[in-house]
Amino acid sequence: MFKLKDYQENALTALDGFFRQLRMSGLAEAWRHCAPVQEKQGQARQAAYNAETLGETPAVCVRIPTGGGKTFLAAHAVARIGKTLADTDAPVALWLVPSDAIRSQTLAALSTPRNPCREALTSYFGERVRVCALDDLATVGPQEVGQSAIIVVATIQSFNVKEKTQRTVYSFDENFSRHFQGLTPRQEARLDRVTEADIAAQPYLTATDLGRVKASLANWLTLNRPIVVVDEAHNNRTDQAFRTLKNLHPACVIELTATPAASSNVLYHVGASALQREDMIKLPIVLMEHPTGWKDAVRDAILTRDRLEKLAAGEPDYIRPVLLFQAEPKNGEVTVERLLEHLTSPDGEKLDRRQIAVATGDQKELDGIVLADPLCPIRYVITVEALKEGWDCPFAYVLCSLQDARSAKDVEQLLGRVLRMPHARPRHQTELAKAYAHIVAQGFARVADQLADRLVNNMGFESYEAAQAIAPAQDVLPLPESGEYTRPRPAEAVISLPAAPTLPVPEELKESVEIRPTTSGATAIVRGELSEEVEEFLLTACNARHRQGVKDAIDTERVRRAALTAPSARGERFAPLPQLCLDWDGELQPVEKRLLSELGEFDLFAEPVCLARFSLVERGAAFEIDVDGGRVVYGETDSEQLHLNEVAPHATENDLVRWLDRECRQIDVGQPTLIKWLLALTRHLQADRGFSLTALLRAKYPLAEAIRREIEWRRGKAVATGFQRSLPGFMSAPRLEDSFKYAFTFHPTHYPARPPYYSGRYRFRKHYYPVIHDLREKRADGTPSEEFLCARAIDRHPAVKQWVRNVEREERFSFWLPTATDYFYPDFVCELTDGRVLTVEYKGEPYKTNDDSREKVQIGYQWQESSSGRCLFLLAVMEDGQGRGVEQQIEDVISRNS
Structure with missing residues (x-):
């Protein structure tokens, strides 16, 4: 089973915490309690929740860079939020994507056995899960709702329309009629009804149907209050898209994107460095600029790929590095045809044509090809614009862009292809942990700035991460024979100035600072260290309104240099720090929580069986649950969320205990022990606390949460005891x-x-x-x-x-x-x-x-x-x-x- 990375688990924890707090204290307080604090101009600030777009519908965003596994994360989120927000282990989810290509890819990922995304769903639901396209939804029967998780994958365009009669999802469909039997007035209140426009558009409807609840796909979704997942959410920020989402009355909206809009409520932010730590992406991007011409770029890119393939032979996993060529459009110099001829001709690179695939609008030689297959011969891919959405090949290691770096709008999408790490595992060869880019341009600093802008604006990197992510080709700094490192003289820094400085370069800085006029202002060439004196001159000599931009450029250059010259970048090792250990049965063991809990003799039965931090009070049609002082009140309107039809009419105490065992499983507690303790606990809650079995079944999700907290509290007491017992023996x-x-x-x-x-x-x-x-x-x-x-x-x-x-x-x-x-x-x-x-x-x-x-x-x-x-x-x-x-x-x- 593909495990969650730390940053994915942390993102899910943030979502869980927000929706749990939402139910206890409302939207505004939940955001105040859970939203991240950001640094702005040296001060810690928390952004206010933006309710303008979706009103009272809770809508939060997880910002995750390209290559971070958004689909896998969202598959886990659907199950967890179903329990936290809707008290169900059979949620309905609407998964919205920006295009048909991504829709097909997402459907396949969520439906294909052994795919990590499908495994994520089955880990929660088993086989009780239906993944549907819109056309398949009519086959879902009423008996499946509340019994199986139902995930509907669609494009936002399928719902996004001003006039509802123009979309079939809003049309009357007899196949959905069985879902609208026996509705309460409260349920009917938020559903669309048949209008005269519907009768005009659907001739089989008559005047007698006017005003009746419309049996439509959209109404079916509204009826079931779906969890809405919006993939690539930055593509769906129009007023019409927000109106569409409001009309579906979702339980909540979860946005996933690398580049959220300013109006998004970003609850959790994953940095690119987190992906690198988890071996999800290759960094840094080793950048080689080629001012002498495109043929040199092509030759060096091929040599780079060949060298990587030799190194890959030493890896335990099969890797066949792939080189992506970005040719110029038809009116350019290096078109697909000319590049292909150069690559295959005897006077050119003499490559085998069978190893080359052309992927353009006219030629689709990648269709049906599995690049990860060891028998696949493809080592080179030629394209012009971005490869089709959803195309993924972690074997892509090298990008060779033959377009002008300033105008190649698709370069960041192609760059995203080469960032993904094969098999999402660390590489033994350090060169195989990096990505490579050959660009036809002059001047590393200028090209690095352009690529860094794309990493920030299109791929979700922070500015300092982007500055560190791009390294020159000659970044290997061997030690001299003496073994002592001598700090290299930094390459020149190129800092764009919006206007020519109003002051001349001071005499003491003339050897290190040169100002060159440009059509858009000026460029400062700094040779040697970017000292405080150099910074002071550049900031003082420019107009006050431009100083922040110049300061940002200087900071970026400093980060870039530090990324090359810091001890960690030079390959130096930090001295190991011994951990505290104990002599445990004749062997040294590091002192950590598991060992301390054993020393403290963690035992669920060490104290009387009770659940003091849980209470449940029924008041007619409503009841309230209190877990650790966080009170949730359920009324009639919430009864739909409780899915009482999941509880068998004759559910027993053992049924509840078996369910709690699955929900509260602990790695350090044997299943027989846990079941015995859960059985004792449920009997205590009934006999001593006066809760009926029906009440416990209705409140099973908060009950499970309270039990997990109780077990953690008891474990914490054992850890504290173990710590005190072992302190004299630390060695x-x-x-x-x-x-x-x-x-x-x-x-x-x-x-x-x-x-x-x-x-x-x-x-x-x-x-x-x-x-x-x-x-x-x-x-x-x-x-x-x-x-x-x-x-x-x-x-x-x-x-x-x-x-x-x-x-x-x-x-x-x-x-x-x-x-x-x-x-x-x-x-x-x-x-x-x-x-x-x-x-x-x-x-x-x-x-x-x-x-x-x-x-x-x-x-x-x-x-x-x-x-x-x-x-x-x-x-x-x-x-x-x-x-x-x-x-x-x-x-x-x-x-x-x-």
Whole structure:
């Protein structure tokens, strides 16, 4: 089974949390509680919820870059939201896509056995799932509604029309009549009725039908309040599209896109770096510009592909790298015909024609071809515009664009083809973890800027991610024989200025800064370092209204350079950090939650069977459920969502327990134990709490949630007990060769910075990665940030070789130490020049003596003492009890333990 990536699981958790909060406190409060806080101009802000488009219908967006697996994510989302929002494990979903090509691809992905998207559905629903095109929906019987998940895949154009009689989905259809029997007045109130326009358009309707509920496909959807998934949502932001969605009365709308509109309610944002960490995409894009002509670009692109194929022979998975050629249109110089002739002729590249496929509007040589098949000979694909929507080939590694980079509007779509990582697994050969682009253009900086713009505007990258994502071909910097790295002289920076500077270049900067007039303003050529003096001149010499744009250009160039020269980019390794271990049955084991829960003797029966954080009160036609203080009230209008027909008329206590067992399964609790505890719990709720079995069946989804929280609470108590029991025995391995058997190492490319520091005035020199996680230079009131001052002191210390701003709550990618309740992530991790490591936790004045800080100090010093002098720990404050500042505290801990 294809597993969810961390960022996909986090996105689903965000959706779950939002819709759970929505039911307890309403739309506005749910957004305030769950919406992300964004950094704007150095200040943290939360965007207001935009209700103008869909009113009270909850509509949220997940922003996920190209290659992030939106279809797979959405397949999981449909099932989870069905339970969270609609209390059903048989939801109705309307899946809207922008084109017929993507509709066909999505239908196949959701219907084909062993496809990860189909497996995602069956993991929740088993075989109780119907995936339908609009034409198939008439075959769904009333008995299937509420028993099977029904997912309807369609284009928005199928519904998007001003006059409903112009679309068959709004027309009366006798096949749907059986679904509209015995409706309540409340249900009928939101359904369309037969009008005179319908009678005129459908002759078999008569005057007697006027005003009756219309048995139509659209009314069927409205009746069942579908979960609406909008794929590539940026294509459906018109007023007409919003009116269409409103008319369907959906339970909610989930938008998925790489480039959301300003009006979208972005609930969760996935960065491109998250995809790279999960080996979903290839980065960086190694860019080779060819000013000498298109034939050189073609030759070098072929050589690049050939080299990659040789490297691929050493991979455990079969990979046959494919090269995409983007030829010029018919009125251009390098047309498809001319390129094909050059590739196959004896005077050209002498390629085998059987290895080349032409994919244009007239020639469709890719149709029916499975490029991943080991028997497929195709190694080269020629196209002009973007390949058809839905075409996917992770084997595509190299793009050779022969069009003018400034006018090739389809280049970002082709680039998206070469970004996907084959098999979504890490590659043994580092060259096979990168993508390659050969462009007929002059000047790396200019082409990089144009490609970066497309990555940001069309593929969902952040600006700093795009700047890091593009690297020059000569980015390998071998060490000299001495083994010491010498920082290379950076290539020239090309910074566009909207107008010529009003001041001359200062005398001291004339060797490094050159201003060249252009038709649209000027260009600054900076040779050497982009120093603060250079930045100050460029900003001062331009008009005030242009300064932010110039500042952004300078920041982008700095990020690009840092991506090439940071220690992680140079291939340097960060010193491993030994983890706290315990001698467990004669073997060392790292101290983590699973081990601590075992030490704490986690047992569901350790305490009396109860569910104190769950209550249910019935009041006639309505009842309310309270889980951990979050109250949800169900009334008559909600009874449709409860799908009471899912409950067999004679459902038993054992039926409920078996269902709860599936919903609450735990990896560290055996099924017999869990079933025994669930049976005891349901009997307690009936006998001691007075809940009827019918009430528990009606409230089974909130009941399952309360049970999961209860199990987690009991596990947490066991972890805390285990932590206290094991604290005296924490130890690292006694021998050096064993001490790093369990150690954490920072991965050179896997750093989940959010939001990153890269544009501040101070230039950090020793940070291991090109950007720094969540470091603000100033606080909201304009005063210096204390954590920033601590980071600067670390960066300046001569004993620090390199350091990392540790990312909290990233168990896989950050260094952590165990605590009684969770993991503790020190703010800064430093490698010293003598090989030791130092962790620094900074605490502001209000927090330096609280219980949380005391526990962190205790475990930090335990880690230090267990390391035989290899590891140091410091709880830093702005000024300690001895009057020492941060710099002196760092100096003292390093020198005192030398």
